[in-house]
Amino acid sequence: MSETRERMIATAMQLFRQSGYHGTSWRTLVEAAGTPWGSVHHHFPGGKEELGVAAIAFASRGMVAAIESVFAEARSPAEAVRKWCRLSGEQLEKSEFVEGCPVATVALETSSSSSALASATKKAFDEWCAAIAAHLEADGIPAKRAAQLATLTLITLEGALLVARVSRSKQPMLLVADELAQRVDAEPRTARRPSKRRA
Amino acid sequence: MSETRERMIATAMQLFRQSGYHGTSWRTLVEAAGTPWGSVHHHFPGGKEELGVAAIAFASRGMVAAIESVFAEARSPAEAVRKWCRLSGEQLEKSEFVEGCPVATVALETSSSSSALASATKKAFDEWCAAIAAHLEADGIPAKRAAQLATLTLITLEGALLVARVSRSKQPMLLVADELAQRVDAEPRTARRPSKRRA
Amino acid sequence: MSETRERMIATAMQLFRQSGYHGTSWRTLVEAAGTPWGSVHHHFPGGKEELGVAAIAFASRGMVAAIESVFAEARSPAEAVRKWCRLSGEQLEKSEFVEGCPVATVALETSSSSSALASATKKAFDEWCAAIAAHLEADGIPAKRAAQLATLTLITLEGALLVARVSRSKQPMLLVADELAQRVDAEPRTARRPSKRRA
Amino acid sequence: MSETRERMIATAMQLFRQSGYHGTSWRTLVEAAGTPWGSVHHHFPGGKEELGVAAIAFASRGMVAAIESVFAEARSPAEAVRKWCRLSGEQLEKSEFVEGCPVATVALETSSSSSALASATKKAFDEWCAAIAAHLEADGIPAKRAAQLATLTLITLEGALLVARVSRSKQPMLLVADELAQRVDAEPRTARRPSKRRA
DNA sequence: ACATACGGGACCTCCCGTTGCT
DNA sequence: AGCAACGGGAGGTCCCGTATGT
Numbered sequence: 001m002s003e004t005r006e007r008m009i010a011t012a013m014q015l016f017r018q019s020g021y022h023g024t025s026w027r028t029l030v031e032a033a034g035t036p037w038g039s040v041h042h043h044f045p046g047g048k049e050e051l052g053v054a055a056i057a058f059a060s061r062g063m064v065a066a067i068e069s070v071f072a073e074a075r076s077p078a079e080a081v082r083k084w085c086r087l088s089g090e091q092l093e094k095s096e097f098v099e100g101c102p103v104a105t106v107a108l109e110t111s112s113s114s115s116a117l118a119s120a121t122k123k124a125f126d127e128w129c130a131a132i133a134a135h136l137e138a139d140g141i142p143a144k145r146a147a148q149l150a151t152l153t154l155i156t157l158e159g160a161l162l163v164a165r166v167s168r169s170k171q172p173m174l175l176v177a178d179e180l181a182q183r184v185d186a187e188p189r190t191a192r193r194p195s196k197r198r199a
Numbered sequence: 200m201s202e203t204r205e206r207m208i209a210t211a212m213q214l215f216r217q218s219g220y221h222g223t224s225w226r227t228l229v230e231a232a233g234t235p236w237g238s239v240h241h242h243f244p245g246g247k248e249e250l251g252v253a254a255i256a257f258a259s260r261g262m263v264a265a266i267e268s269v270f271a272e273a274r275s276p277a278e279a280v281r282k283w284c285r286l287s288g289e290q291l292e293k294s295e296f297v298e299g300c301p302v303a304t305v306a307l308e309t310s311s312s313s314s315a316l317a318s319a320t321k322k323a324f325d326e327w328c329a330a331i332a333a334h335l336e337a338d339g340i341p342a343k344r345a346a347q348l349a350t351l352t353l354i355t356l357e358g359a360l361l362v363a364r365v366s367r368s369k370q371p372m373l374l375v376a377d378e379l380a381q382r383v384d385a386e387p388r389t390a391r392r393p394s395k396r397r398a
Numbered sequence: 399m400s401e402t403r404e405r406m407i408a409t410a411m412q413l414f415r416q417s418g419y420h421g422t423s424w425r426t427l428v429e430a431a432g433t434p435w436g437s438v439h440h441h442f443p444g445g446k447e448e449l450g451v452a453a454i455a456f457a458s459r460g461m462v463a464a465i466e467s468v469f470a471e472a473r474s475p476a477e478a479v480r481k482w483c484r485l486s487g488e489q490l491e492k493s494e495f496v497e498g499c500p501v502a503t504v505a506l507e508t509s510s511s512s513s514a515l516a517s518a519t520k521k522a523f524d525e526w527c528a529a530i531a532a533h534l535e536a537d538g539i540p541a542k543r544a545a546q547l548a549t550l551t552l553i554t555l556e557g558a559l560l561v562a563r564v565s566r567s568k569q570p571m572l573l574v575a576d577e578l579a580q581r582v583d584a585e586p587r588t589a590r591r592p593s594k595r596r597a
Numbered sequence: 598m599s600e601t602r603e604r605m606i607a608t609a610m611q612l613f614r615q616s617g618y619h620g621t622s623w624r625t626l627v628e629a630a631g632t633p634w635g636s637v638h639h640h641f642p643g644g645k646e647e648l649g650v651a652a653i654a655f656a657s658r659g660m661v662a663a664i665e666s667v668f669a670e671a672r673s674p675a676e677a678v679r680k681w682c683r684l685s686g687e688q689l690e691k692s693e694f695v696e697g698c699p700v701a702t703v704a705l706e707t708s709s710s711s712s713a714l715a716s717a718t719k720k721a722f723d724e725w726c727a728a729i730a731a732h733l734e735a736d737g738i739p740a741k742r743a744a745q746l747a748t749l750t751l752i753t754l755e756g757a758l759l760v761a762r763v764s765r766s767k768q769p770m771l772l773v774a775d776e777l778a779q780r781v782d783a784e785p786r787t788a789r790r791p792s793k794r795r796a
Numbered sequence: 797a798c799a800t801a802c803g804g805g806a807c808c809t810c811c812c813g814t815t816g817c818t
Numbered sequence: 819a820g821c822a823a824c825g826g827g828a829g830g831t832c833c834c835g836t837a838t839g840t
Binding site for chain 4 (some may be wrong): 545
């Protein structure tokens with residue numbers, strides 16, 4: 001796959017979460033990415049919307065990888081969630097409160113209009129929930145509760161990233177880190193199956 | 200005060216939460232509001248940004264009023280929070296998942312660029328937190344914890360509205376309604392001062 | 399006559415020669431003049447064109463007065479012309495090369511379009527020529543030659559003001575001062591009637 | 598080089614000398630030139646100012662070519678100057694007094710504001726003076742005097758074109774044709790080097 | 797794969813004139 | 819005399835998609 005195309009997508013993800021979908025133009029994109037402006041239509045025949053969908057999918061893959069990573073390294077789901085929130089907060093702070101959720105901005109902009117982008121963002125959120133839920137289930141939480149808890153986790157993280165960006169402080173991230181960790185820890189297990197605790 | 204200007208602001212709030220700041224054009228606005236296109240510059244000499252700031256402030260006032268209303272009618276903060284979440288969910292559903300938070304979209308779009316809009320959104324969130332915290336304090340929760348809990352409430356509600364819009368379901372709202380209510384109820388009080396419980 | 403109206407006209411003359419007729423807006427004018435924006439239409443029912451005509455006429459009166467003054471004070475037409483050029487050059491330099499001819503800019507902009515402004519500028523030039531010619535005639539130059547010489551003087555002064563403004567130097571003014579003076583002096587008189595030489 | 602861009606520039610020169618810089622809109626331009634309105638920004642990324650600078654430069658090249666041509670064909674500088682003035686007058690009359698100097702209008706409009714256009718007009722005048730001066734020098738006039746005389750020629754021609762346009766008569770052009778020719782002829786030569794007199 | 801050019805249209809800004817109310 | 823508001827429209831900028839050559 002073309003390296004130009006990939007850099008466009010990665011840059012688009014960055015610009016979308018800063019200025020949103022409508023606030024990012026092709027010109028801004030190619031200037032930021034340093035990619036040739038002449039072959040935009042070649043790489044994205046579907047136009048800007050195709051770029052948007054690709055950027056959302058790219059962001060989603062990255063987030064799923066991050067989830068897997070943080071759960072793999074943590075000794076318990078609660079710890080994983082706490083770590084995840086804290087890492088997100090630090091990334092946010094390091095980036096001068098620019099690198100929040102790469103999907104949320106586009107999601108809010110397009111959920112009432114474009115179907116392709118709207119379903120791409122919905123798919124992203126679903127994937128993240130599923131990834132979290134899988135780890136909760138693996139820790140002994142019943143599927144139904146695991147799904148709810150995963151949704152709650154996503155909700156809280158997204159809300160915290162929003163509030164943290166706006167208030168330009170990572171305090172909200174630290175706040176939800178503990179809250180979520182406690183909440184996850186308090187969830188009753190059917191058969192405590194310490195999936196990753198033997199290492 | 201001009202009624203035209205007010206209708207523009209109210210309409211802008213609606214359009215901003217649907218399509219965001221950059222996705223809403225003056226033309227769209229004046230067509231939706233039925234206001235004259237020619238006097239835009241008269242009512243908002245500061246341009247679109249001035250409209251945005253006014254719309255955010257307007258939305259903020261409305262939200263503070265809603266908070267006051269729901270806390271005034273409820274017998275306890277926990278119940279108020281539960282009701283708030285459920286009402287928000289129903290409003291969202293009734294509006295075909297359009298009427299989410301009127302500030303969040305603009306907040307995410309502009310938090311990394313325009314200072315006027317960014318500070319307007321920050322101010323809005325601060326006002327909401329303060330309003331919630333006041334009611335928690337009135338119920339006997341120490342100021343510091345009240346502020347944290349208020350922030351957590353805001354975070355959770357915002358996150359839930361985001362996820363609910365994207366998934367086109369009010370389930371997330373119902374989920375956080377109970378979670379938040381339990382959370383608020385479980386918070387220890389110094390001197391349980393049942394402010395509004397006697398009715 | 400309203401003092402507001404007069405200040406508008408005087409300010410318009412200044413702005414017109416800086417930025418031209420089309421480059422000067424009502425808003426710019428009222429801000430520069432400090433006059434009320436609400437009563438523009440009251441003072442100039444004919445709109446911007448009426449303002450333009452008034453400003454041209456005002457400028458023309460001022461120029462005629464300047465011509466009379468410089469010829470009255472000088473001992474000969476040649477000296478008057480020399481002095482006139484030098485004074486114009488100094489005024490130009492003092493004003494940072496802004497205060498050139500108050501009519502020329504509008505004249506060039508409108509000579510191919512608006513009839514009212516075009517005839518106003520034509521009238522202004524005619525008045526100036528007539529004023530100069532009168533003094534030349536009074537010095538013994540036959541009417542026909544006096545008219546030609548007056549036109550030549552106007553032409554040269556206008557051209558010099560143009561070139562001086564563009565090159566941001568008063569050299570062109572000094573150059574034409576001597577050239578014109580010599581030219582006027584060399585013109586044969588029928589009966590040298592030293593009109594203003596005995597006082 | 599794009600033919601569209603060239604036609605835009607040539608048309609801009611025409612419109613600028615009729616209505617000036619601010620009086621000429623992009624819409625007017627593209628309609629007059631028959632060029633696509635959509636690719637304006639492609640050909641002139643610097644906006645209208647870039648068009649203005651290009652039009653001034655284009656006009657300057659044309660004028661230099663005209664100067665070279667008229668001096669090449671004439672047997673003496675005096676005759677060249679006389680011819681130049683007369684040709685300009687005829688062109689002016691034929692065009693219904695529209696085609697005056699293509700630079701003067703913009704020069705007056707912008708000499709007190711935009712630096713890019715102001716320096717473009719200054720450069721144009723400098724080039725014309727240099728071209729004239731070169732021919733005067735070639736005829737035996739000392740460099741310093743040649744430069745002055747060239748400036749005087751430019752001044753007089755510009756002034757005459759202005760007055761002729763305003764008065765809608767080519768008389769001023771004929772008047773200065775003889776005046777300038779006499780003036781140039783009267784200038785003393787160091788070594789009369791009749792450069793082009795052998796034909 | 798990339799570049800140059802086309803092409804319509806939407807963007808926000810601001811202009812200029814008018815209307816009714818002080 | 820002054821003013822706030824109206825009201826249509828044009829201002830220049832820029833967007834997004836397409837077509838044509840390399």
